[in-house]
Amino acid sequence: MRTRFDEQLEQLHVELITMGALCEEAITLALKSLFDRDRSLVPVVLEKDGEIDRKERDIEALCMRLLLQQQPVARDLRTISSALKMISDMERIGDQAADIVELTDQMHDKQLEMSSSLHIRSMSEEAVKMVIQSVDSFVKADLELAHSVIAYDDVVDNLFSKIRGEIIEQIATDGTNGEVYIDLLMIAKYLERVADHATNIAEWVEYSITGIHGEMDGE
Amino acid sequence: MTKRIFRAIFNVSLLILIASTFILVAFVGDYNSDRTKEAMHADAVYIAKAMETEGISYLEQLPKQNQRITWIDTDGTVLYDSYVDVSQMENHGEREEVVEALNTGRGESTRHSTTLAEKTENYAIKLSDGTILRLSVTSLSALSIFLSMTQLLALVLVIALILAGFLASKTSKSIVKPLENVDLEHPEQAEIYDEMAPFLRRIAVQNKLINKQMQDRQRRQREFETITENMQEGLLVLDARGEVLSCNKGARRLLGVDRVPEKENVFALNRTEGFRRCITAALAGSHEEVTMESDGRSYQLLANPVTEDSLVAGVVLLLFDNTEKADREKLRREFTANVSHELKTPLTSISGFAEIMKNGMVKAEDVPRFANNIYEEAQRLISMVQDIIQLSRLDEAQENVEKTDVDVALIAETVAKRLETQAAQKKIKFHLETETAVLSGVPHVLEEMIYNLCDNAIRYNKDNGSVTLKVEKHPDDITVTVADTGIGIPYGEQERVFERFYRVSRSRSKDVDGTGLGLSIVKHGAMLHNATISMDSEPGKGTEIRLIFSLAEK
Numbered sequence: 001m002r003t004r005f006d007e008q009l010e011q012l013h014v015e016l017i018t019m020g021a022l023c024e025e026a027i028t029l030a031l032k033s034l035f036d037r038d039r040s041l042v043p044v045v046l047e048k049d050g051e052i053d054r055k056e057r058d059i060e061a062l063c064m065r066l067l068l069q070q071q072p073v074a075r076d077l078r079t080i081s082s083a084l085k086m087i088s089d090m091e092r093i094g095d096q097a098a099d100i101v102e103l104t105d106q107m108h109d110k111q112l113e114m115s116s117s118l119h120i121r122s123m124s125e126e127a128v129k130m131v132i133q134s135v136d137s138f139v140k141a142d143l144e145l146a147h148s149v150i151a152y153d154d155v156v157d158n159l160f161s162k163i164r165g166e167i168i169e170q171i172a173t174d175g176t177n178g179e180v181y182i183d184l185l186m187i188a189k190y191l192e193r194v195a196d197h198a199t200n201i202a203e204w205v206e207y208s209i210t211g212i213h214g215e216m217d218g219e
Numbered sequence: 220m221t222k223r224i225f226r227a228i229f230n231v232s233l234l235i236l237i238a239s240t241f242i243l244v245a246f247v248g249d250y251n252s253d254r255t256k257e258a259m260h261a262d263a264v265y266i267a268k269a270m271e272t273e274g275i276s277y278l279e280q281l282p283k284q285n286q287r288i289t290w291i292d293t294d295g296t297v298l299y300d301s302y303v304d305v306s307q308m309e310n311h312g313e314r315e316e317v318v319e320a321l322n323t324g325r326g327e328s329t330r331h332s333t334t335l336a337e338k339t340e341n342y343a344i345k346l347s348d349g350t351i352l353r354l355s356v357t358s359l360s361a362l363s364i365f366l367s368m369t370q371l372l373a374l375v376l377v378i379a380l381i382l383a384g385f386l387a388s389k390t391s392k393s394i395v396k397p398l399e400n401v402d403l404e405h406p407e408q409a410e411i412y413d414e415m416a417p418f419l420r421r422i423a424v425q426n427k428l429i430n431k432q433m434q435d436r437q438r439r440q441r442e443f444e445t446i447t448e449n450m451q452e453g454l455l456v457l458d459a460r461g462e463v464l465s466c467n468k469g470a471r472r473l474l475g476v477d478r479v480p481e482k483e484n485v486f487a488l489n490r491t492e493g494f495r496r497c498i499t500a501a502l503a504g505s506h507e508e509v510t511m512e513s514d515g516r517s518y519q520l521l522a523n524p525v526t527e528d529s530l531v532a533g534v535v536l537l538l539f540d541n542t543e544k545a546d547r548e549k550l551r552r553e554f555t556a557n558v559s560h561e562l563k564t565p566l567t568s569i570s571g572f573a574e575i576m577k578n579g580m581v582k583a584e585d586v587p588r589f590a591n592n593i594y595e596e597a598q599r600l601i602s603m604v605q606d607i608i609q610l611s612r613l614d615e616a617q618e619n620v621e622k623t624d625v626d627v628a629l630i631a632e633t634v635a636k637r638l639e640t641q642a643a644q645k646k647i648k649f650h651l652e653t654e655t656a657v658l659s660g661v662p663h664v665l666e667e668m669i670y671n672l673c674d675n676a677i678r679y680n681k682d683n684g685s686v687t688l689k690v691e692k693h694p695d696d697i698t699v700t701v702a703d704t705g706i707g708i709p710y711g712e713q714e715r716v717f718e719r720f721y722r723v724s725r726s727r728s729k730d731v732d733g734t735g736l737g738l739s740i741v742k743h744g745a746m747l748h749n750a751t752i753s754m755d756s757e758p759g760k761g762t763e764i765r766l767i768f769s770l771a772e773k
Binding site for chain 2: 010
């Protein structure tokens, strides 16, 4: 009985790693399509998003089976409940990646090039780094890394307000391209959300290790 | 153990109980009947005596006892019976004991009741008047004694059961106790039942064997680990569930992990798409190969399933850094593409000119011009093929060339002489500043290097420009400098001019003919001589290339 449980927990771990890897790939490819103006990546990212959704359902079913059949307690219970929370954050990251490519798909090369004048590229690098590190912190059960991801959210938030300021300025000077700038602002907002989800994942990693969720006593 | 002992004790006590009951009953029955008989005989004698004096009245006054007294006449008619009315009794003349008494004076017999539960002992004695006095005593048989004891026996049995259980547990505990105290690591030291000695000896021998085999295994494991740890390649062994069984230093380095916890799943080490696909396929039982990119380096991953009885028992992963190999591969592909392209260009021209001439579309006076074109293109082809041969020779002969002491100054002079006319055609001044500088090298390679540098300096020069060839001897090295006042090389491309077939501007290759291999030959020659190349170039002003031959190694 115990070995079966251990096996299922191990399977959950592997499935979560796979799902995390899929998220990393989806968001990285989405941003690659934005900056390299490579539209061939659009269907790839959408396919990845679909795969992430399927993985979420699989993992959810696995978690439910574990909860019902094994009735875990203490640490195992924390692992499973935080897995349930993590997958919804991961799934949202996949959705944001899909949203980004849908936006870039509609833009012309010229319009896409306008993003280079903003801080979007550096923001996207930071956001992707956060996603990768949050998944890493889960894989390695690295509490320190999880903390650093949580702390890093402010950097991305600051970059977002900076980009917002830049876009306001651009629209004020160049009113004709207002629509494109709004789209770029949305991309920036998506990235900010991605970073938030990465933070959430890191918080659940922290919870599964220590049993204390950052927001419980933090805010 | 307790169970067996219990059963043994219980069986034994049951057996004893049955046997003793049987013997006892038999013995008591026998004894009883003997005593009864004796008493009966005595009674018979007394009663006979009394009867002879008092007659039947004596019999009638006797109290009713368990002895049945019967008086029988000589013809067998019953005259008196203490139990039953005389008139209802049959003739007793045929009775065994009566017949016997009539004949011999006394007789006896034993009769069992139909159920065997009772036994009647009869004793007959002949009185002096010829009549017979018979006494009968009815007693219980051995069987009925036994049956009457059953309740008691059952009680004894229950007690035996309890006692047996208690004793069995006690005994087994006391037997087992010394066994439990045996130190199985050193069984030969244990002082215990002699019966156990062979087992303990056997265990001791096997312990020794196991220890030896363990040590053997550990030593082999260590050997294996030492070998794999120091491999350049990464080696990972996974079990059928994808958990890491062993991971060497190379694998940790290539995967960028510090340490691998025991039983870690392999996906925790790396989760890139190619890696996942490769491992999933290998776990499903097929050989898989993938090239991964990470931090600008490229890795080759080979995943081999290990099958046992057509089931995947594990996976062996081999990882190696093939950045250099991939780079070389890329270079080779480029080179092949370039060679074919560069060789094809003059050949296409030649074939084109020849075709026009063959079709007779060329006027007689134009033939020399066409022939000249063909000749020039052929010359270009020849020089290119020569360069390629030179290069491949340099590629192959990196090691086994014989070096001799050469004076670079003399070579420089030879080169200057060879290029005199070419310089003069472009009205370029050629300055030569040399001093004797002897180094160990391959003369024709050195000449080729300096020739190519100077040739480029003239070729990519402006009209009325100048080329300076300097040979200087320093204490530690010899420097050959070729400086020109030519067009220079754009900053972004200065690194690339040493690549094969690389020419700064493709469009310019038409104006200035060259093979694009010159500087590549220089680079290879420099490598052969352990020389370094440095370059200063400013677009529009000129280029200065220095070859520095180190003398330190001598």
